Amino acid sequence: MPPRPILITGASGQLGHALAARAPAAGLPARAIGRPGFDFDAPETIARALAAADPALVVNAAAWTAVDAAETSADAAFRANRDGPATLATLCRSRGIPLIHVSTDYVFDGTKGAPYTETDPIAPLGVYGHSKAAGEEAILAAGADAIILRTAWVFSATGKNFARTMIAAARRLPALRVVADQRGTPTAAEDLADAILAIAARILAEGWQPGFAGIFHATSAGDTSWHGFATEILALAARHGTPHPDIIPIATADWPTPARRPADSRLDTTKLSQTFALALPHWKDATARIVPAILAQDETP
Template sequence: MRIAVTGRDGQVATALAEIGERTGAARGIEIIRLGRPELDLAEPGTVQAALAQTRPDAIVNAAAFTAVDLAETEAEAAFAVNAAGAGAVAAAARALSVPVIQLSTDYVFDGRKPSPYREDDPTGPVSIYGKSKLAGEQAVAAATPDHVILRTAWVYAPYGKNFVLTMLRLAETRDELRVVADQHGCPTYAPDIAEALIAVAANLLARPGDAGLRGIFHLTGAGEATWAQLAEETFALARQFGGSGARVTPITTAEYPTPARRPQNSRLDGTKLAQLHGVRLPDWRQSLARCVARLYGAA
């Protein structure tokens, strides 16, 4: 199974590449990472030719404009990549007669629901980033019926830019960190996402006519946390390996204003993905422990 993945240097593409390098030969998996300049979602004309050269069995679109606050002032760039670019990838997938898996986000919701969001809940993004990603979902669905849209949230990894690495870096020079404690979500480990993507792609290829396997699904780590709780658990694990850990002071969203509004409830219900694709991610604490152990050379 040859999987072409966009967003070459992103957390998910990197995690997929690691699987390919570590176990790909034994599992019959080949991962081809694509990125700028040969494939640039802001330049739709580059998309189909770059993907066609890889001769993929499936395509994962993990590339995105992810600077949430910057998107508030650079909306055109965000929509170019997250909406038009995603649509171009899906159109290329249709031209190549292969399925496409589009990574989306919890930010397509307004965060007001008191319980985890299901796939059929009404969307209502409150930021430019969320609006651009929702437009991307719509563009993908319009371009090809052979698609899966996977909404995920609070992604972290031992590499790239993410909350966990930021907290550990700040703790090296600070004794106390003020962290938001009234936003709730499901921390999700990029290597877990990568394994899920491979499983979903295999299902799509094995059952090409099964409409039930297509459509929108939610994919996050099991369990839930606030940002403050995620920080506290990260520091507790780091201390076990002799690393730095700061004292966490919980604050409200209002005490940490940002240009873009964040959903206060980012929890996603993954029941549908588990039932139809047989994919369920581990509890976020287990995956975080794996991540921190790797960072400190213990895994």
């Protein structure tokens, strides 16, 4: 009888794509699923997907991630980020399936002035952050064997993300204005996926341990501003022939958006290291890998 797979939700997203692509190298049979077969707006699909896959573990990478759009679509954001994950966690509990759920640095308001630990009080600034915080609470209340991984500023060679946006803008514009007073940690989807798969492999090998439960922070090493991130991206892209525009630092107030962002959402990843002996690569090393992959993909017919 073949081993039961891990079930990866959100297959079409950056993280879901990376998880599905990298699971074989981690020695994990995996089944990735997305809409319409798994849709938090259609709760009946959640139970159906679990029954069909009969997974040994679930990784929930499905979410509403459009931060600004959430401000005018709060009901949809809460269905995707709270109600759906709550249903999933309840079903995982009833089936005895461990759950790894991905959350965000935007549960914090960014005023601490130092990296946030898992026990720091949350204070979301916008609908997206509130919906993700509510999802965390609902999952923990469901009583499943659950790990919640907060991450930040995810980027990859696929999908919609800051790195791809900057490269596309550099090809069109002589100058870019980029916010310089928000700090955080760019995190490559593939590095986060590797960490998640390592945790999943350990759970499946050792069985669930009480010390695994709860919230962990999982980002790349180091930190920067959006301006610093853009500067690194475009310096790397320029080496491959992409135009290099002027990159002008601006304040958050100079780039108004529907949703407020935390000014300093750095996350302390000590607990992840202590519990799972995991540390993600530095964001600059990740960027050096991802930028050429973006350019290569753009050149593919």
